[in-house]
Each structure stands twice: as structure tokens, then as C-alpha cells.
Amino acid sequence: MTLNLAVAADLSHPPIDVTAVLNHLAQHADNTAPTSIGYPGATDLDHTAVIARLGNRLWNNIGDPHGTGGVAHTRILEQAVIAWTADLLGMPTDDRWGYVTTGGTEGNLSALHTAYRRWPTARIYYSTAAHYSIPKIINMLGAYQVPVAAGPDGEMSYDDLATQLRKRRRWPAIVVATAGTTMTEAVDDTTRIRAILTEHNITGHLHVDAALSGIPLALDGRLHMDRAGDIGSITISGHKFLGVPIPCGVVLIRDSLRTPALNPVAYTATTDTTITGSRCGLAAALLWHAIALHGREGHRWRAAEARSTAAYAVEQICATGWTAWRWPHAFTVVLPTPPEPLRRKWLLATDGPVSHLICMPGITRDQIDALTADLATTITTPIPRPRTPDYSITP
Numbered sequence: 001m002t003l004n005l006a007v008a009a010d011l012s013h014p015p016i017d018v019t020a021v022l023n024h025l026a027q028h029a030d031n032t033a034p035t036s037i038g039y040p041g042a043t044d045l046d047h048t049a050v051i052a053r054l055g056n057r058l059w060n061n062i063g064d065p066h067g068t069g070g071v072a073h074t075r076i077l078e079q080a081v082i083a084w085t086a087d088l089l090g091m092p093t094d095d096r097w098g099y100v101t102t103g104g105t106e107g108n109l110s111a112l113h114t115a116y117r118r119w120p121t122a123r124i125y126y127s128t129a130a131h132y133s134i135p136k137i138i139n140m141l142g143a144y145q146v147p148v149a150a151g152p153d154g155e156m157s158y159d160d161l162a163t164q165l166r167k168r169r170r171w172p173a174i175v176v177a178t179a180g181t182t183m184t185e186a187v188d189d190t191t192r193i194r195a196i197l198t199e200h201n202i203t204g205h206l207h208v209d210a211a212l213s214g215i216p217l218a219l220d221g222r223l224h225m226d227r228a229g230d231i232g233s234i235t236i237s238g239h240k241f242l243g244v245p246i247p248c249g250v251v252l253i254r255d256s257l258r259t260p261a262l263n264p265v266a267y268t269a270t271t272d273t274t275i276t277g278s279r280c281g282l283a284a285a286l287l288w289h290a291i292a293l294h295g296r297e298g299h300r301w302r303a304a305e306a307r308s309t310a311a312y313a314v315e316q317i318c319a320t321g322w323t324a325w326r327w328p329h330a331f332t333v334v335l336p337t338p339p340e341p342l343r344r345k346w347l348l349a350t351d352g353p354v355s356h357l358i359c360m361p362g363i364t365r366d367q368i369d370a371l372t373a374d375l376a377t378t379i380t381t382p383i384p385r386p387r388t389p390d391y392s393i394t395p
């Protein structure tokens, strides 16, 4: 008999069959996993060791990651995660600060809050392909927002950025670039953005939302925060490329760009530098574990394998007569939106006429073959190629 989850989980009608509810959730997730290829959570890493050893206890990294307060915490692992990520990005050791967040949104909030405190009259620019958390955060800050056009491939229009900046050149600018846009995994060119700011003699802050592509691009040497760099802060997600089974992330901010820390909070014995007070120490331990097990080389290999699967997906999908494309660095494969039953089965992410699958580490060629077979059966008439960007020059 199938379980009606809403009825079984209703807490107003005890006794509750807890085992049945938990089994149902786990079984449903297991059953849908082979066709869940639209969202970017890597599934190839085994976190059992951490969950088994630490999972049944409260680990609270309350307050600043360098604080000493709290009972059981994993701050030492959190500090190791921040140091590894900052080293990977080439951040100077004397000009770095960061912490483990609840995810990309909190990282963006922390970075933009920091930037806006420093530049309270700034206009905040972001492309229309940026994640929806960005305009939400700008609203929360009460700041003035300036959307900038993005091309059909998802990359920011630098001409439009220049036009928008020219109209507001008397105010500082906080510009949000994206490294791995949500729909197409486009990467905005921060060197170009900084050059436009310099050309217009505009001061301010450059933040990079690298929730999806931060680690892989840093491993490629394509994303860095060295002393000469243009970037003031970066957000990276932990449950995407690093496959942590709890939503989490890392935010990194140049220490010199932060306003002085607030007074210590007496009862927690830490400074209140983070967005949330209590913070998930288990997430920091899981991030640490994912990094410790594989190191730079292991993660480079994972990225290369995933990209190769994505290239295979484009090839196979195009061979059916359907259309698909990807950026050369991307795990994301973009295609014209297929019919609804196929989208539902494969949990493809869809934005109007465009859908995508994401070949995160853990996605196999067998899954791509099965998707391709389903796509082939939906084709009744040849599909015109949409305006696909020309990638003859690797961006």
C-alpha cells in the first residue's frame, strides 16, 4: 500500500509511524535519483564517515570562525576549509576573512552587506542572468539596484554595464559578477568589469557569485583573488561541486575591505561578524571531509570527468536531431525546453524556452544515454538550431 506522506507525517494525529515516514522519504529520493539531472548537487562523494561519527550531536560554530565560545564546535575544521579555499584562490594570507555559510544566498548577503557598509551610497549592478538572491538581497539592504542586460548565453553585456555606469558615474558602484550563472553557467569577465570601472573613474566593490563554478574555475587557475586581483569578495556553494549533503557554502572577503568588527558578545565569547548567530558545525566538518579526501588533484579529476560527461551529453543529444550546447568549462548542458512529461521525468530545470541538465560529478553516461533515448522519441519534426553562441574561442 502506498503511504500518503502528508497524512502519515501529520503531527496532530499521533501515534506517528516515524520509521515509515523516514523510509518513504529515503525511498522516494532513491527512486528519483537516476533521473534527477537538472540541479547541481554532486552525488559521487561518500559522507558516511562524518554523518556516522558526528551526525547525532549538536555542533554549533556560533559567531566568528575565529571565536572560542560554544560547547561542541568544529571551528578548527571551518578555519581549515577557509584557508584551503583562500589558498586555492591565491588570496594573500594577511588580507583574507571568511566563514562557512548556509549556502550561496547567505554568502552573497554577507559580502554585499560588507560592501554596502563600506560604500553606503553605491548603486548595485547585477546582470539579468544573476541568481534571484541578488535583487532580493539588494532590497533587504535598501540599496539602489541597477539590472544590466545579459546575452542569450548568460554572460553580462559589458556594453550595457558601461552605459548604466555612465548614467550614474557620480556614485560608487558595487558590481556583482557571476561565475557560473544558474541557467547556462556563464562566467562574467571580472577583468573587463574592473577595466570599465577604471575607465569611468568609478570606485567601489566587485563581488563574484561563484556558487556553482567557484571551485572548478579556481582549480583551473581561471578565478583568483590574489593581491593584484580585482575581486573583493567571493561566494561558493558547498552542496554543489563539493556535494555536501547539507546546504552550505563559503564566503571569502578581503579583510581590508571590512569595516571594524563589532564588540564581542559576552555570553557567546565571540564577535558577531556572521549573518546568522548559531552556525552549522556539521556542514563545516562535511566540507572539510570532502576537501581532505580528495585534495586539489582529486577535485581537478572530478571536474574533468564531469566536463567530459557534459561534452558527451551535447554530442549525444545533438545526434538525435535535438539541439544542445554548453560553455567549454561547463557542467551545464542547455537545450530548447522539451515537452513537459520528459522535463518532469528528468527534473530538468526550465526557464521558459530554455532548459538545462547539469552533469555534476556522479552523473553517468548511462543516464545521458537514457535521457537521449527519451528525447529521440519526442522528436516529430527537426528542431531549428536556436541562436547558439560561437565558442570557437575558448572564453
Ligand SMILES: Cc1ncc(COP(=O)(O)O)c(C=O)c1O
Residues within 6 Å of the ligand: 102, 103, 104, 105, 106, 130, 131, 133, 178, 180, 181, 182, 209, 210, 211, 212, 237, 247, 248, 249
Ligand atoms: C549562481 C548562484 N548563486 C546563488 C545561488 C543560491 O544558493 P543557495 O540556494 O545555496 O542559497 C545559486 C543556487 O542555485 C546559484 O546558482
